[in-house]
Amino acid sequence: MHQTNNFLFKSLNNAQLNAVKHINGPLLVVAGAGSGKTKALTHRIANLIENNSVDPHNILAVTFTNKAAKEMKARLQVLLAQEIALNQFGQPWSTLKEFDQNQLRTNIDQERLRDLWIGTFHALFSRLLRYDIEKYQDPEGLTWTRQFSIYDETDSQTLVKEIVGQDMSLDPKRFDPKKIKRAISNAKNQCFTANDLEEKADNHFDKVIADAYRRYRISLSKNNALDFDDLLLLPVFLLRQNDLVRDYWHKRFQHVLVDEYQDTNRTQYELIKLITAGNTEPNKFCEWNDRSIFVVGDADQSIYSFRAADFRILIGFQEDFKNSSNNNQKASLVKLEENYRSSSNILTAANSLIENNTERIDKVLRSTREEGELLKLLSCDDEISEAEAITTKLRSLNNYNNQPIWKNFAILYRTRAQSRVLEESLVRWRIPYTIFGGLRFYDRREVKDAVAYLKVLVNSSDNISLLRIINVPRRGIGKTTIQKLNELSNKLNIPLWEVINDKQSLDETIGRSSKGINKFTELMNDLLCYIENSGPAQILQLILEKSGYLSDLLTSGSEESEDRRNNLQELINAATQFEEETENPDVEGFLSTAALTTDNDTKKNHPNSVTLMTLHNSKGLEFQNVFITGLEQGLFPSHRSIDTPSLLEEERRLCYVGITRAKERVFLSHARERRLWGGMREATIPSIFLSEIPEELIDGELPQSGGASIRRDRHLDRLTRVDRKDLNESINRPINAVRKLYSGPSKGKSWLIGDKVIHSKFGKGEIIHIFGSGEKISLAVKFGDKGSKILDPRLAPIRAIN
């Protein structure tokens, strides 16, 4: 063995080594938060390439976010560069000049890793479709070409709305287009066709959805467009039906790696199976020589089930990929349980919390670090005091530095609406902050307009984009004109573009309204002359100039239009960058990138500011100090999840994700009263999650401002306490193992954990948890087959039984 082995392996712990050294066959890596899973992934790829002569051309590495893909690629480059530096130049990478480092990395990227497919599910499989979509034979006879448009959420929503409202003439009050879109999306993510839905439908509503699904698909095809879900679903059908195509991709991708496997949905799972095992069921597949499937994930961090992600796919991996030729031996498993991020108090808290979930893979995060500080509880009067308490903490923790380090702090919340109050407080104290998420760069109006021009130039069937720009900038084309043209297009069954591009018949049908239309078609035909020989950046420039879009913005001269102009310049920069980075930078490719890029990944490393984001957005990140806000029943956990155990467990995982983001300190805050939307105040009950963290790990503190003056001892009365002894006993037991005596409310009936009750709807049950205090308590009651419910004893139709 050469010394490269040493180098690749030396910084890994035993579990990581086992993962990295696994070569052929299936492997599941259960990777807890902060356990170095990206390290395992990148080192494994490097090991395949460098020590096992695997051609990068034969590797497929799939992630869920562009950011993760980018990071993986960058780390892989460095790994390979380090090796080359050592072997070829005889000096460690770190001693090379920065210029030489970059040179080497670029070299590696362009030569060694050129054919390595690493990216998001959507990016990679849309790429596959750009090659092979024309080989797809749809059972309903629908077709697409390789110039297909990708519709984002808004575009496809518009289309569904059109179909439901006009095509099917349904009352949008009874059949909410948003709900229908969601239902269709859900079906697509579970690999169901419209026919499948039709067969399953046992009520009117489901039949309507199946019908809408079928029409929506036809409509997409007429527009030569695909939505996000299709980028995964269509490849599944294509690979299933076309042996040649399937064989090609199956043979090509001998080593498949999937990151965040707990977030895969059924359709993605089908894709992975088709690529890995071809037409064979994976547990019947035996040709594992020179072939592997390597999935990494953490069921405890599955927080996207509302987008049809299903972590049971991860839990089932060992069974799915078991070896039928060897005693039905289960697929191998490696657990990464050593956490390098958080202090041990934080980890113990997170572990105790997640123990309350029932659907898990047994796993405990082990700390590699010192005990650290206790988690701090901030009990506040209302959401304003909460914000004030947080900013006060922020300032006091930074007082000891003459240079405040704001970037060490993150404030996490369950819903976007919570950010406003926090912002106000931060502004008041002049604390710099950055809000994550929100409007995508490519979702800005002017950017979407410009991109829509490109889309129509490439794909003239794309009516959504055509209608978006036909009167932008103003050409005096109104609603009635457009409606007439649409009707004509439908009647003659000719694409809208061809209808408006036929000057003569246009004059006949709409007379003088055709003036604006002609202006538009002349512009587009002019632009079409350039499409063959110019890159996306130049065409964008031409679009903005020739359409008058830019000059319109210039004449208005407002601050807003200046912003717009900057954004458009930014778009051209993005196109230029795309041309520089891409081997064959055609407009179609740029459009795919534009559709599949969020600016979370392009956003430059934020300056020294506090980060504000939703708990969902925080997954995969880490911060020195983390605030988790709004820990109240109905907010976190959200009211939609509170009486459905599986949803409640997902909220708990979300809380687990939040806590495990922190390296040094965790602050948990809740407000006793919160203005919801509108003026009304609502008294709150502290979150059940607070009661699931061992009391001795939490330090209740007196908030320094905002008049939130409740003391620790008074506060803790409000929570159900969990004794250490009971907690230890509860480990490895289901949720109802945590039991304690609770002194009930002063008035009315007092309740005890363990009491049996009878509910008029759910039948007999047992109280497994009590939280809140005084008049405001809630009971968690477990009803045999009906699962657990959270009930208010003052309202719920229950009575005690023996």
Added chain:
DNA sequence: CGTCAAATAATTTTT
């Protein structure tokens, strides 16, 4: 055809 004001709805959102 375009603008303004009333009406309406409100978890989370890797692509």
Added chain:
DNA sequence: TTATTTGACG
């Protein structure tokens, strides 16, 4: 409260 969408009017 706010963001977005609808529809009446000039």
